[in-house]
Amino acid sequence: MTHRPAAHRPATRLRHTAVVAGLLVALAAAVVAALALGSVRIPPGQVLDILTGRAGPSPYRTIVLDVRLPRVLLGAVVGAGLAVVGAVLQALVRNRLADPFLLGISSGASAGAVCVLVLGVAGGITTTVALPAGAFAGALLALVLVYGLARRGGTMTGARLVLAGVAVSYILSALTTLLLVLAGRPEQFQEALYWSLGGLGSARWDSLVLPAAVLALGIGVLLTLARPLDLLLVGEEGATVLGLDTARFRAAVFVLASLVTAVMVAASGAVGFIGLMVPHAARMAVGAPHRRLLPVAALGGALALVLADLAARTVAAPQDIPVGVLTALTGGPFFLWLMRRRADGATL
Known part of the structure; x- marks a missing residue:
C-alpha cells in the first residue's frame, strides 16, 4: 500500500479548508441573494439588518422571515441531503453515475x-409522520428492486444499474398516475405534480425540523463510516480482505440512504441530478476520501439547490417554475457528458 508523502498532507488539508x-x-452570498430577490426586491443591506435584528419596523420583515427564509433553508437542507446520499450511493455501487434520482429512489x-395523500390520511400527522413514512417505504422498495435487478447473476455493471433504475422509476411513476386516476379527485393531480417535479414553495418553519434533524444525523453517522466507504472503493474483494463485511455494510447504508x-x-418532492452533479464536482475538488468529500458535497448541494430555486423564482417571474425542472435541464446534459466519458474510457 502506498502512502502519501508527509509534505503532501498539509497541502491537502489546506486545499480542503480553502474549498x-x-x-x-458562496452559500452565505446565495442565501442573501435568495432572500433579496423575487417578486418584491429587497435591498441586501435591509435583508442583513432583518436577519441580525438591527432593523426597526419594516414591511419586508414578514417576506424575509416568514416567506423566503424557510424556503431558502429548506432548499439548503434538501440539496445537502441529496448530494451526500449521491456521494454515498456512488461508493456503495462503485459507479459515479449513481444518484437517488437515476436509481429510482x-x-x-x-x-x-x-x-399516503391518495389514501386520505389527513391532519398534521400527514406531514410529520405518515408522509415521510410512506416516502421511506417507497424509497426502500425502489432501491431493493433496482439493486436486485442490477445484480442479477452475481455481477453488477453501471449500464445495468442505470437501466434498472430508469425502468423502476417509470413503473413507479405510472403506478402513481394510476392511483390518482382511480382516486377520482382532480385536486390531487396538483399535489402529484408537486411531488413529481419538485418544489420548495410550500416550505414553512415547522416543515424544516424533520429534514434538518435527519440530515444532521445522517451526515454524522456517515462521517463515522468514512473509512468503510473508502474501503469499498478498492473493490469487493479488497474490502473483504481488509475486514469489511460488505454485504451487511451495504444493506445498512442503503437503508440509511433511503x-x-x-x-x-x-x-420538497423529487429533485433530480443534485446527487449526481455535486458529488462529482466535490470529488474533483478534494478527492475521493469520504471524510473530506461528504462535508464538501453537503455544502455544494446546499449551494446548488439554493441557486436553482432562486432561478426558479426569478427566471419567469411572477411564474414559479418547479425547481426539479431546472435541475433536470442542467443535470441531463451533465449525465450525458459522464456517459460519454465512460464510453471514452475515463474512470468513473
Whole structure:
C-alpha cells in the first residue's frame, strides 16, 4: 500500500479548508441573494439588518422571515441531503453515475408520499409522520428492486444499474398516475405534480425540523463510516480482505440512504441530478476520501439547490417554475457528458 508523502498532507488539508471556506462564503452570498430577490426586491443591506435584528419596523420583515427564509433553508437542507446520499450511493455501487434520482429512489419516495395523500390520511400527522413514512417505504422498495435487478447473476455493471433504475422509476411513476386516476379527485393531480417535479414553495418553519434533524444525523453517522466507504472503493474483494463485511455494510447504508432521501423528497418532492452533479464536482475538488468529500458535497448541494430555486423564482417571474425542472435541464446534459466519458474510457 502506498502512502502519501508527509509534505503532501498539509497541502491537502489546506486545499480542503480553502474549498470549505469558499463554499461557506458562496452559500452565505446565495442565501442573501435568495432572500433579496423575487417578486418584491429587497435591498441586501435591509435583508442583513432583518436577519441580525438591527432593523426597526419594516414591511419586508414578514417576506424575509416568514416567506423566503424557510424556503431558502429548506432548499439548503434538501440539496445537502441529496448530494451526500449521491456521494454515498456512488461508493456503495462503485459507479459515479449513481444518484437517488437515476436509481429510482426519488421516484419510489414520491410514489410512497402520493399513496399516503391518495389514501386520505389527513391532519398534521400527514406531514410529520405518515408522509415521510410512506416516502421511506417507497424509497426502500425502489432501491431493493433496482439493486436486485442490477445484480442479477452475481455481477453488477453501471449500464445495468442505470437501466434498472430508469425502468423502476417509470413503473413507479405510472403506478402513481394510476392511483390518482382511480382516486377520482382532480385536486390531487396538483399535489402529484408537486411531488413529481419538485418544489420548495410550500416550505414553512415547522416543515424544516424533520429534514434538518435527519440530515444532521445522517451526515454524522456517515462521517463515522468514512473509512468503510473508502474501503469499498478498492473493490469487493479488497474490502473483504481488509475486514469489511460488505454485504451487511451495504444493506445498512442503503437503508440509511433511503431514509435520508425519503425525508428530503417528502419535504420538497423529487429533485433530480443534485446527487449526481455535486458529488462529482466535490470529488474533483478534494478527492475521493469520504471524510473530506461528504462535508464538501453537503455544502455544494446546499449551494446548488439554493441557486436553482432562486432561478426558479426569478427566471419567469411572477411564474414559479418547479425547481426539479431546472435541475433536470442542467443535470441531463451533465449525465450525458459522464456517459460519454465512460464510453471514452475515463474512470468513473
